[in-house]
Amino acid sequence: MDTRRLKTFVAVAELGSVSKAAVRLRIGQPALSRQIGDLQQELGLTLFDHVGRGLVLTGEGEQLLADCRRVLTDLEAVRERAEVLRGGDRGVLKVAAPPHTIESVLSRFLPRYAERFPNVHVHLTEALGPAQTTMLERGEVHVGIRLYRADPSFESRLLPPADALAVAAPSLNLGQAGVIDVRGLAAYPLLLLDPGYSVRRLFDAACRLADVRPNVMLESRAPHTLLALAEIGHGVAIIPSLQRTDRYDVRVARVTHGRKPVRERVAIQWDRRRRLPPYAVTFCDALADYMHTILPITYPTKTKETGGRRQSVSRSSQRVRSF
Amino acid sequence: MDTRRLKTFVAVAELGSVSKAAVRLRIGQPALSRQIGDLQQELGLTLFDHVGRGLVLTGEGEQLLADCRRVLTDLEAVRERAEVLRGGDRGVLKVAAPPHTIESVLSRFLPRYAERFPNVHVHLTEALGPAQTTMLERGEVHVGIRLYRADPSFESRLLPPADALAVAAPSLNLGQAGVIDVRGLAAYPLLLLDPGYSVRRLFDAACRLADVRPNVMLESRAPHTLLALAEIGHGVAIIPSLQRTDRYDVRVARVTHGRKPVRERVAIQWDRRRRLPPYAVTFCDALADYMHTILPITYPTKTKETGGRRQSVSRSSQRVRSF
């Protein structure tokens, strides 16, 4: 009886639907469907009845649910105790991140994090990628959130990717299905970020590839400036999807190029030579988890990525298991 | 955090040794060693210290142990509740088995089984293989214990294999390392079972292959007759390893042929057309488990079997997972 199956069972039972559970657990619906089937076969019981196009617990399922939950909470207890023993619950953690990431992600993540780890004091530093690199090397911060690079002297952990978003006043009616091609943007006056922002460079690259000459109306270091202008119809702002737009009355669309979203890989990185304190590892875990939960679910991946398997999250890295 | 790792952790902690735990869990020592390593990496903690050539829990390990046990007992609770819901805990179960199996295995298994399942009434029938087939087809018994056959109309579950044993008075000093080759038996007067016993036919086949003409002194349907005669030095008895010999003052050796043990695959079988009641499934599980625990550990398998992977014990059979 694998705990994964139990997690699945609980999720499906709570949401009353395999596909909803698939979204929550961030794996495909078929996999879940099978897990439920496997579990039922393993237990020799029917846990769900098909009613309409959903599933509801049978009496047996209902009874097992509580027990299963207990197992999962106990398992969580093990994990937490390990965390405490590891010293993962107290210390000063120094984090560098670009301003828009701080505003959008960290501002909402940190309170939640502080609740679980009241004794970890997070110290934030505003810095774009290159500045982070220096700080990491100097040991001025533990980790930095930035565009992913494969640099042998930095260890990194991938976070959910950030898409380039086109933002405009609703009246412009930009992008049909929440998607707009780079070529489709050529017509509009564009509100772009400073080239220090990786999304800007990414967008420029996409334009070159698409052979589009963007009509740059304004270049700014402040995303909010762009958003405010976009809101009143003064052009289309291009921002990273991590940027919050909920305070503005705008319409957003993901920028694509040849059906593929213009996307950058975001990572949390640290200097390989410095050993990351346990609470920093925990922080990375928690952040990655949080971002996955809040970001728009990309499944089913209509936008075919170029291969690439899901990231194995807490797996002993390729049999480098010594003790 | 896989429950398998937790099981391993608890076992190793209790026994203070990876290899002992390997015997208990019936998997190889390297696998366990790795599981411990993986778990430690996953938790980011050192659970064991190396002291001498054994392992002892660290303080952290000590603290986690209790939590891990809780998870496992809760998991067991899930399994048990499922069993009850399945109706796996009450009914009348009819079992057919050869006399020596009843005497050796079932006589000790049934009390233990009855303790856990007081409401399952086991009804025993003495029958050798062919007779069982008839009874199974007629529905006179639910399951039969016998030599494994690949018959499409019968479902079966493998039990630990039975070796042919050569039994003689200690004075004969038979078999050096608890093993004797078929050729080495040619010299002795043999006490054989009736050909109705599969071990007899197996032994005959081994003799033919080894080009040995056995010197048959007596042929009997009663293993105890053979044992009694063997005890007083009147020949060497050939019996299945399931036969109890502990009441006799004899020396036993496994019969081999070309380094390989003369071995038969034992299984518990049932008619595929009849659905096995839940408590019968449970019975099969419990029996297989019991036999594994009592039978001489065959690991490390010095006696190379002809390929053949371990039996997957409660796994959804090859993706035939519908619900």
Add this chain to the structure above:
DNA sequence: GGCATTCCATGCCGACGGGGCATAGGATTG
């Protein structure tokens, strides 16, 4: 003190499980 023994770790390999993708089958809604 050297040799045999015992126990743990690790490289290698094969097989099974589980996940993704594509798609069929069913039910519901308009």
Add this chain to the structure above:
DNA sequence: CAATCCTATGCCCCGTCGGCATGGAATGCC
């Protein structure tokens, strides 16, 4: 009856796990 939404399943690939063989360290024995 078509469109839509949801679940089930065939196919395929990759990661994981277990077995086997072996290395290496510590211990015991003579």
